[in-house]
Amino acid sequence: xxxxxxGFNREMKICITHMHGDHILGxxxxxxxxxxxxxxxxxxxxxxxxxxxxxxxxEKTIKFTLTFRLExxxxxxxxxxxxxDEYEIIAARADHVAPAFAYSLEEKSRPxxxxxxxxxxxxIPEGVAWAKLQHGTTVKLPNGRVVEPQEVLGPPRxxxxxxxxxxxxxxxxxxxxxxxxxxxIHDCTFxxxxxxxxxxxxxxxxxxxxxxxKKANVKRVILTHISARYKTPNLxxxxxxxxxxxxxxxxxxxxxxxxxHDVK
Amino acid sequence: xxxxxxGFNREMKICITHMHGDHILGxxxxxxxxxxxxxxxxxxxxxxxxxxxxxxxxEKTIKFTLTFRLExxxxxxxxxxxxxDEYEIIAARADHVAPAFAYSLEEKSRPxxxxxxxxxxxxIPEGVAWAKLQHGTTVKLPNGRVVEPQEVLGPPRxxxxxxxxxxxxxxxxxxxxxxxxxxxIHDCTFxxxxxxxxxxxxxxxxxxxxxxxKKANVKRVILTHISARYKTPNLxxxxxxxxxxxxxxxxxxxxxxxxxHDVK
Numbered sequence: 001x002x003x004x005x006x007g008f009n010r011e012m013k014i015c016i017t018h019m020h021g022d023h024i025l026g027x028x029x030x031x032x033x034x035x036x037x038x039x040x041x042x043x044x045x046x047x048x049x050x051x052x053x054x055x056x057x058x059e060k061t062i063k064f065t066l067t068f069r070l071e072x073x074x075x076x077x078x079x080x081x082x083x084x085d086e087y088e089i090i091a092a093r094a095d096h097v098a099p100a101f102a103y104s105l106e107e108k109s110r111p112x113x114x115x116x117x118x119x120x121x122x123x124i125p126e127g128v129a130w131a132k133l134q135h136g137t138t139v140k141l142p143n144g145r146v147v148e149p150q151e152v153l154g155p156p157r158x159x160x161x162x163x164x165x166x167x168x169x170x171x172x173x174x175x176x177x178x179x180x181x182x183x184x185i186h187d188c189t190f191x192x193x194x195x196x197x198x199x200x201x202x203x204x205x206x207x208x209x210x211x212x213x214k215k216a217n218v219k220r221v222i223l224t225h226i227s228a229r230y231k232t233p234n235l236x237x238x239x240x241x242x243x244x245x246x247x248x249x250x251x252x253x254x255x256x257x258x259x260x261h262d263v264k
Numbered sequence: 265x266x267x268x269x270x271g272f273n274r275e276m277k278i279c280i281t282h283m284h285g286d287h288i289l290g291x292x293x294x295x296x297x298x299x300x301x302x303x304x305x306x307x308x309x310x311x312x313x314x315x316x317x318x319x320x321x322x323e324k325t326i327k328f329t330l331t332f333r334l335e336x337x338x339x340x341x342x343x344x345x346x347x348x349d350e351y352e353i354i355a356a357r358a359d360h361v362a363p364a365f366a367y368s369l370e371e372k373s374r375p376x377x378x379x380x381x382x383x384x385x386x387x388i389p390e391g392v393a394w395a396k397l398q399h400g401t402t403v404k405l406p407n408g409r410v411v412e413p414q415e416v417l418g419p420p421r422x423x424x425x426x427x428x429x430x431x432x433x434x435x436x437x438x439x440x441x442x443x444x445x446x447x448x449i450h451d452c453t454f455x456x457x458x459x460x461x462x463x464x465x466x467x468x469x470x471x472x473x474x475x476x477x478k479k480a481n482v483k484r485v486i487l488t489h490i491s492a493r494y495k496t497p498n499l500x501x502x503x504x505x506x507x508x509x510x511x512x513x514x515x516x517x518x519x520x521x522x523x524x525h526d527v528k
Contacts, residue, residue, distance in 0.1 A: 019326050021296035032285035050325060057321030061314060062283050 017166025107159025210243025281430025371423025474507025
């Protein structure tokens with residue numbers, strides 16, 4: 001995060017998928033680093049049962065005093081995790097060897113495209129009234145006429161959506177969670193030749209990731225959690241692309257542009 | 265450790281200086297990684313009071329099952345931490361804002377240099393007998409004469425010694441611990457201009473590191489725990505070198521050769 005130039009005091013929520021070491025042991029150091037860098041904003045951390053005990057045990061045994069408030073929220077079931085003005089986070093149960101959640105971040109819709117020619121035709125004076133309409137607010141003209149935003153705007157533009165599987169076998173719950181996502185970040189631990197091992201360990205293989213991506217109608221897939229046995233991830237990538245072409249492999253400091261949705 | 269090509273199953277002990285996050289929070293992930301890589305050898309971890317509770321709390325809350333035995337030993341006082349055939353580890357109290365230990369690793373002496381001409385003069389047949397004498401074992405010749413190793417060897421060659429301060433203010437206990445060390449790795453968090461801040465936070469400044477190095481008569485110093493405020497460590501290095509020339513700054517993957525001690 002430091003190398004990527006992400007601020008440590010920005011609004012931020014952390015979602016933990018499950019309580020396995022490779023998914024949770026980085027958290028205490030991250031929290032402490034934020035404190036050393038004098039974070040002041042409250043930090044919300046969501047995750048499965050056990051998260052609270054873990055954080056509390058660390059706080060107690062190494063006695064760290066934080067510069068900010070930590071709010072640990074244990075998720076009990078699938079569904080809405082939190083709702084903000086601009087986005088929501090939704091959880092679904094993943095299918096792993098431990099209780100695990102997958103998450104979607106869904107932006108709320110933006111008002112539709114603004115058509116200046118329609119505004120002019122209605123005699124709306126350029127300036128504040130236009131801005132209000134562009135942001136979806138009703139306007140009253142000097143002549144008493146009330147203009148609704150939809151008279152000068154196109155249809156609302158849907159928000160973007162990112163889904164993250166965490167560690168999981170193929171699961172219809174994930175297909176549902178990732179429905180129409182712009183981006184699906186998915187466990188792809190083993191190759192198709194190790195289907196049995198993947199099933200035992202609660203992980204996915206490329207053909208399953210492709211199946212989820214296709215069924216969920218996502219735009220792009222990023223493969224992650226690749227087993228260290230693979231010197232290069234090419235085998236996994238090629239196997240995925242047989243069923244779903246728009247796939248890449250996660251890399252440190254990878255940057256992905258997710259364009260805003262425009263009117264069709 | 266992976267990048268450095270160090271094996272995860274080798275004989276190894278871990279010494280924790282104190283229970284602050286930046287010195288302890290990497291430990292659980294390291295342990296878990298060793299387990300994922302199927303370590304089988306027992307791992308001993310030494311550290312101050314609280315270490316056991318910390319490890320236990322992590323084990324309990326994230327339920328990790330290890331492939332090897334973990335032996336956590338809380339050090340209660342200064343002195344011998346452990347003794348192996350080839351080396352000893354000694355602890356001294358550091359002077360920090362939390363209970364903290366500094367450590368020395370001291371190799372045991374090696375037998376002295378072997379003089380073949382002396383062996384020949386004594387009529388010792390080349391082969392097994394020479395090898396035994398070289399390793400410090402008494403040998404009985406066919407003619408009944410018993411040869412002591414010191415008859416054919418120079419004086420014992422002292423082992424090497426590495427000392428590590430952990431986080432600490434200047435302290436006579438550290439001077440004593442580091443006496444004649446080949447290498448002293450020392451806290452150098454702040455520059456000499458921030459002496460007050462260093463004292464408050466329980467850290468050292470360059471002039472203090474130099475003082476310790478000089479008083480302890482160490483051969484080399486590596487400065488570590490440099491505050492992130494310094495874009496480059498040059499200021500700290502230059503200030504240290506004013507009082508002790510043989511100093512460098514720690515870097516990831518730094519390699520230091522410590523030559524064996526030879527006869528004077």
